[in-house]
Amino acid sequence: MRDAAPTTIYLKDYTPFAYLIDEVSLTFRLDPEKTRVLSRIAFRPNPDATDRRFFLHGEDLTLISAKIDGKDIETRTVDGGIEADAPDAPFIWEAEVEIAPASNTALEGLYMSNGMYCTQCEAEGFRKITYYPDRPDVMAPFHVRIEGTEPVLLSNGNPGTSGAGFAEWHDPWKKPAYLFALVAGDLVNHPDTFTTKSGRKVDLNIWVRPGDEGKCAFGMQALKDSMKWDEDVYGREYDLDLFNIVAVDDFNMGAMENKGLNIFNSSCVLASPETSTDANFERVEAIIAHEYFHNWTGNRITCRDWFQLCLKEGLTVFRDSQFTADIRSAEVKRITDVIDLRARQFPEDQGPLSHPVRPESFQEINNFYTATVYEKGAELIRMLKTLVGDDAYKRALDLYFDRHDGDAATIEDWLKVFEDATGRDLTQFARWYSQSGTPRVTVREAFEGDTLTLHISQMTPPTPGQDEKDPRVIPIAVGLLNPNGDEVMETQILELTEAEQSFSFPGHATRPIPSVLRGFSAPVVLEQDIDNARRAFLLAHDTDAFNRWESGRMLARDALLRMILEDAAPDAAYLEALTTLMRDETLDPAYRALMLGQPTQSELVGLLHEQGHTPDPQAIHDASEALRDAKAQALADLLPGLYANNQVDGPFSPDADAAGKRTLANAALSLLTRLDGGTAAANQYAMADNMTLQLAALSALLDAGKGEEQLAAFEKQWSHDRLVMDKWFGLQIMQAAPKDTAATAARLTDHPDFSMKNPNRFRAVFGALAMSHAGFHHESGAAYTLLADWLIRLDPLNPQTTARMCSAFQTWRRYDADRQAAIKTELERILATPNLSRDTNEMVSRILGA
Numbered sequence: 001m002r003d004a005a006p007t008t009i010y011l012k013d014y015t016p017f018a019y020l021i022d023e024v025s026l027t028f029r030l031d032p033e034k035t036r037v038l039s040r041i042a043f044r045p046n047p048d049a050t051d052r053r054f055f056l057h058g059e060d061l062t063l064i065s066a067k068i069d070g071k072d073i074e075t076r077t078v079d080g081g082i083e084a085d086a087p088d089a090p091f092i093w094e095a096e097v098e099i100a101p102a103s104n105t106a107l108e109g110l111y112m113s114n115g116m117y118c119t120q121c122e123a124e125g126f127r128k129i130t131y132y133p134d135r136p137d138v139m140a141p142f143h144v145r146i147e148g149t150e151p152v153l154l155s156n157g158n159p160g161t162s163g164a165g166f167a168e169w170h171d172p173w174k175k176p177a178y179l180f181a182l183v184a185g186d187l188v189n190h191p192d193t194f195t196t197k198s199g200r201k202v203d204l205n206i207w208v209r210p211g212d213e214g215k216c217a218f219g220m221q222a223l224k225d226s227m228k229w230d231e232d233v234y235g236r237e238y239d240l241d242l243f244n245i246v247a248v249d250d251f252n253m254g255a256m257e258n259k260g261l262n263i264f265n266s267s268c269v270l271a272s273p274e275t276s277t278d279a280n281f282e283r284v285e286a287i288i289a290h291e292y293f294h295n296w297t298g299n300r301i302t303c304r305d306w307f308q309l310c311l312k313e314g315l316t317v318f319r320d321s322q323f324t325a326d327i328r329s330a331e332v333k334r335i336t337d338v339i340d341l342r343a344r345q346f347p348e349d350q351g352p353l354s355h356p357v358r359p360e361s362f363q364e365i366n367n368f369y370t371a372t373v374y375e376k377g378a379e380l381i382r383m384l385k386t387l388v389g390d391d392a393y394k395r396a397l398d399l400y401f402d403r404h405d406g407d408a409a410t411i412e413d414w415l416k417v418f419e420d421a422t423g424r425d426l427t428q429f430a431r432w433y434s435q436s437g438t439p440r441v442t443v444r445e446a447f448e449g450d451t452l453t454l455h456i457s458q459m460t461p462p463t464p465g466q467d468e469k470d471p472r473v474i475p476i477a478v479g480l481l482n483p484n485g486d487e488v489m490e491t492q493i494l495e496l497t498e499a500e501q502s503f504s505f506p507g508h509a510t511r512p513i514p515s516v517l518r519g520f521s522a523p524v525v526l527e528q529d530i531d532n533a534r535r536a537f538l539l540a541h542d543t544d545a546f547n548r549w550e551s552g553r554m555l556a557r558d559a560l561l562r563m564i565l566e567d568a569a570p571d572a573a574y575l576e577a578l579t580t581l582m583r584d585e586t587l588d589p590a591y592r593a594l595m596l597g598q599p600t601q602s603e604l605v606g607l608l609h610e611q612g613h614t615p616d617p618q619a620i621h622d623a624s625e626a627l628r629d630a631k632a633q634a635l636a637d638l639l640p641g642l643y644a645n646n647q648v649d650g651p652f653s654p655d656a657d658a659a660g661k662r663t664l665a666n667a668a669l670s671l672l673t674r675l676d677g678g679t680a681a682a683n684q685y686a687m688a689d690n691m692t693l694q695l696a697a698l699s700a701l702l703d704a705g706k707g708e709e710q711l712a713a714f715e716k717q718w719s720h721d722r723l724v725m726d727k728w729f730g731l732q733i734m735q736a737a738p739k740d741t742a743a744t745a746a747r748l749t750d751h752p753d754f755s756m757k758n759p760n761r762f763r764a765v766f767g768a769l770a771m772s773h774a775g776f777h778h779e780s781g782a783a784y785t786l787l788a789d790w791l792i793r794l795d796p797l798n799p800q801t802t803a804r805m806c807s808a809f810q811t812w813r814r815y816d817a818d819r820q821a822a823i824k825t826e827l828e829r830i831l832a833t834p835n836l837s838r839d840t841n842e843m844v845s846r847i848l849g850a
């Protein structure tokens with residue numbers, strides 16, 4: 001139930017909890033409708049706290065009994081929990097509560113998925129399990145006893161006694177309640193072991209439903225690789241005798257780092273060649289690494305409060321991206337990360353939901369697991385590393401682990417270790433954490449005598465609640481090339497600290513050509529007034545892989561804008577340059593596949609809007625398609641060779657080289673299908689023995705308006721596999737013509753396998769709807785209404801997933817008056833829904849508000 005007036009929580013109001021906890025013992029008597037949870041908690045006054053209020057969070061709990069030091073006590077129900085009179089001395093709290101996991105559709109707290117019990121406690125789900133100070137700065141060791149008839153009973157830490165109908169667990173590491181986990185069900189394990197560098201043998205398990213055993217090997221290898229990598233690169237060893245991963249089908253997020261018992265959305269851990277694409281394999285590898293890395297950055301050192309979320313998430317995303325860059329291709333990883341940042345974080349930071357990497361207030365913390373906290377948070381750490389250098393970064397991290405192990409820390413603590421390790425003042429850098437918005441960096445060039453000067457300025461447009469911005473320190477990586485294309489100055493880091501600053505490079509007889517913001521050294525929008533000849537030069541010669549790709553992207557972007565605004569023909573120079581690149585066999589296939597890509601339709605909307613135009617989604621769609629057609633024509637002679645030469649022989653391997661070849665071959669196939677009417681794609685579909693090839697062929701066929709037969713065959717072949725069927729649902733929507741997108745989605749909600757209780761399935765349909773730009777924004781407005789209808793239906797069941805999906809509407813102000821009015825009507829309709837959740841209420845209000 002929603003509070004009458006939603007309360008806002010402020011960072012500035014932080015105070016420590018009145019008590020510390022020495023130990024927690026929990027007993028679970030499992031039952032789908034009435035699980036009993038018995039808690040025994042040893043509290044002691046917190047010397048750092050000023051007030052002695054004994055308040056415990058609790059939500060949807062039936063209190064059976066409450067005792068202090070063995071005596072029944074009176075509790076008072078207050079907003080969000082209970083209060084009691086507690087001694088100003090150590091005491092034992094005992095409570096018994098009843099909860100109903102089977103009717104928990106929010107998938108937060110203790111819930112059931114396919115008859116299996118599981119938990120999700122981050123951020124504030126533990127309060128749905130028992131009364132507790134559910135805040136990350138309250139840490140304690142946990143003893144857990146599970147009583148149930150399920151064959152497998154798991155919790156955090158190391159196993160204790162177990163027998164018929166019960167199992168006990170002990171987690172010796174003190175932890176906040178959000179890292180608590182419990183799993184009980186009929187599960188089978190894929191076991192392995194890992195020996196740490198100090199010789200500790202760790203048992204590893206991936207637990208899955210019977211039938212999924214064959215999809216665990218890849219995840220297990222990723223886990224072992226991650227454990228080794230964290231030892232080698234960060235010097236961090238695992239700290240328990242056991243590490244369990246469990247796959248569950250119903251999960252709001254991707255995965256969760258509970259201490260010693262990670263819980264994963266099955267889509268993020270199960271993988272097999274027949275059912276998973278190369279992209280799925282890469283995602284599984286990255287997310288297993290991410291959750292494993294949290295053991296140090298998140299669990300051993302946690303967050304003082306949820307405003308510090310980026311302390312663990314930004315850092316852990318940065319660490320998992322380093323891992324992927326190390327074991328795959330660093331260049332490709334950087335480019336795909338920037339594509340992702342621009343697709344998800346930039347629109348967020350440039351619209352009504354814009355917030356600092358460390359927000360200052362929230363109503364519902366679940367709404368702040370955002371691209372800004374995660375991906376921009378990771379970019380801040382990357383910049384910090386660039387500014388202080390690799391050695392100093394390493395020293396600072398060692399100091400961080402040393403100084404803060406066992407702490408609930410803050411961003412101030414984080415920055416202080418860098419200051420102490422390097423002697424550098426990070427006051428200005430700290431603005432990156434407190435100021436929202438994407439800085440615009442403008443570069444002007446002048447050449448006089450033998451000196452090239454770069455005049456660089458920065459400006460951040462106003463964002464909700466922040467009109468004025470102070471200049472930030474921005475690391476700008478620059479290299480210089482001479483007109484022959486040779487590098488005459490290696491990459492240097494310029495530190496832009498002022499609103500405007502000039503940097504000079506003397507000693508050049510001829511005017512050098514700068515390559516600016518190499519490697520995308522800062523999360524900014526770069527504005528540089530350079531012509532297409534210069535872009536083509538950098539595309540051909542830049543030694544920085546990122547900027548080379550970026551030059552191609554800028555040419556494509558420019559070509560598209562002229563097609564949209566001036567009805568221009570596809571740019572011949574761009575197509576020519578692309579042809580040259582596709583011929584270059586020295587370039588990594590994955591990199592060439594990225595070169596074949598083009599800016600997304602929503603990115604073009606952002607640009608047009610910024611330049612003062614009113615974007616027309618259909619026109620943008622048509623131009624994007626026309627450019628693809630033109631590429632197919634221009635590359636007509638090359639495509640069959642690109643396709644044939646990048647086939648991978650032998651048994652399927654998901655490694656970067658093989659995956660890169662398949663990506664390029666599939667990109668070629670998609671263009672080829674525009675020329676051959678689908679012959680090659682139909683053939684690939686018929687021959688495919690792995691999901692990467694099968695799905696790409698089906699996608700190419702649907703894109704060409706064909707593939708009905710294959711679509712039906714696919715459904716028949718895979719109807720037993722939920723994860724593959726998610727692809728089947730999504731693909732049809734993504735490949736529908738814009739005028740049919742909403743109707744396709746609506747039709748699929750009538751399919752017997754559609755269920756709104758499963759977040760993966762809901763997202764397969766409505767995520768695809770929201771991502772099909774021209775279809776979602778079709779002038780009929782049908783997609784807006786459909787999405788709103790279903791968000792209203794989902795909200796009472798699963799507020800968290802509903803709220804997250806509201807962000808589909810966040811860019812509404814970029815469109816014409818009719819579309820704005822249509823979206824506004826839907827948003828207001830959602831907001832007017834009786835008993836709307838706090839989650840969705842906050843999201844919709846913010847989207848409408850700014």
Ligand code: BES
Pocket residue numbers: 121122123253254255256257286287290291294313317366369374
């Ligand atoms: N701690 C989060 C999971 C989480 C987020 C739980 C929000 C509850 C609320 C986990 O470490 C995480 O960040 N998962 C990401 C994937 C990761 C690879 C960025 C996710 O679930 O999307």
Ligand code: ZN
Pocket residue numbers: 290294312313316
């Ligand atoms: Zn995380």
